[in-house]
Amino acid sequence: MSSGKPLNHELSKLLNELWDADENRLSPGTDYVISLQGRAGFVQAGSNRAQDCAREPLFKYVNEERLKSIKTYEAFIALLDNYEMSTGITEDVTPEEEAENNRFLGAILDTKVMKIAHDYLVNKKLVRPGLADFKKLLYRIWFQLYSRDGSRGGDSCGFEHVFVGETKRGKEMMGFHNWVQFYLQERRNNIDYKGYVARQKKCGPDEDDQVLSLQFSWKELVKPIGSSFIGVSPEFEFAVYTVVFLMSNEKVTRAVVRVEEYELELVVYRHGKYIGTSYPVLLSTNNEDLY
Numbered sequence: 001m002s003s004g005k006p007l008n009h010e011l012s013k014l015l016n017e018l019w020d021a022d023e024n025r026l027s028p029g030t031d032y033v034i035s036l037q038g039r040a041g042f043v044q045a046g047s048n049r050a051q052d053c054a055r056e057p058l059f060k061y062v063n064e065e066r067l068k069s070i071k072t073y074e075a076f077i078a079l080l081d082n083y084e085m086s087t088g089i090t091e092d093v094t095p096e097e098e099a100e101n102n103r104f105l106g107a108i109l110d111t112k113v114m115k116i117a118h119d120y121l122v123n124k125k126l127v128r129p130g131l132a133d134f135k136k137l138l139y140r141i142w143f144q145l146y147s148r149d150g151s152r153g154g155d156s157c158g159f160e161h162v163f164v165g166e167t168k169r170g171k172e173m174m175g176f177h178n179w180v181q182f183y184l185q186e187r188r189n190n191i192d193y194k195g196y197v198a199r200q201k202k203c204g205p206d207e208d209d210q211v212l213s214l215q216f217s218w219k220e221l222v223k224p225i226g227s228s229f230i231g232v233s234p235e236f237e238f239a240v241y242t243v244v245f246l247m248s249n250e251k252v253t254r255a256v257v258r259v260e261e262y263e264l265e266l267v268v269y270r271h272g273k274y275i276g277t278s279y280p281v282l283l284s285t286n287n288e289d290l291y
Contacts, residue, residue, distance in 0.1 A: 075100070126224070
């Protein structure tokens with residue numbers, strides 16, 4: 001599938017630098033093993049009925065010892081239980097949760113990945129040189145609460161939507177584009193993986209692919225198509241989506257990039273001054289049209 005947009009060569013170069021610098025990325029087949037099983041069927045938007053084309057979980061194995069021994073993952077996982085699942089319910093950020101947010105940002109800012117992203121943004125004059133200012137900016141665009149559905153209180157933020165997932169007043173799943181959260185929720189039997197998403201008569205993905213489109217239910221609510229990086233570190237995703245967010249003031253930014261063997265469309269929606277959502281769309285791999 002072609003997005004119709006030209007390849008962004010400059011952004012592709014940056015993303016390959018980030019990919020190569022991602023020392024905390026887990027290796028498929030070694031640090032984790034997935035089982036893709038069947039191709040998922042079509043699900044009407046808004047429907048929570050889906051044929052189950054995968055009898056087994058997506059994740060067969062994850063090296064949890066390695067996961068929990070890496071500072072950025074450990075700090076990231078601590079944030080995943082800090083949010084109300086449904087919009088329309090005002091979030092209450094405790095001092096402890098605010099400290100956890102800052103601890104996570106401090107951890108990722110110590111990585112090569114975020115230092116490369118920061119240097120790029122400084123050279124583009126999109127952020128200030130100081131890391132303290134950059135940390136405040138990251139906190140604002142990712143963790144600042146806002147109203148997603150027009151209610152009075154702050155019921156959402158970019159981090160919750162993208163990395164944790166949420167529901168539209170308990171009736172429709174939104175966001176949820178992170179593999180660690182997927183794995184942890186699947187392990188707790190909150191997720192039922194339905195199968196991978198691909199167009200009919202096209203080749204499906206393989207179990208070493210680190211960008212996938214999946215269909216699944218989360219606490220009985222179905223996500224017809226959810227696109228995610230698999231195995232990458234939290235700092236990699238933060239870096240990628242932050243750069244795309246800051247490089248444009250458009251309501252929706254779509255950038256076509258080539259990273260390793262993947263041709264992707266990176267999609268970032270703005271919610272005013274904050275991130276609304278962000279996710280990758282796999283266009284092709286090894287020059288093969290998949291979706």
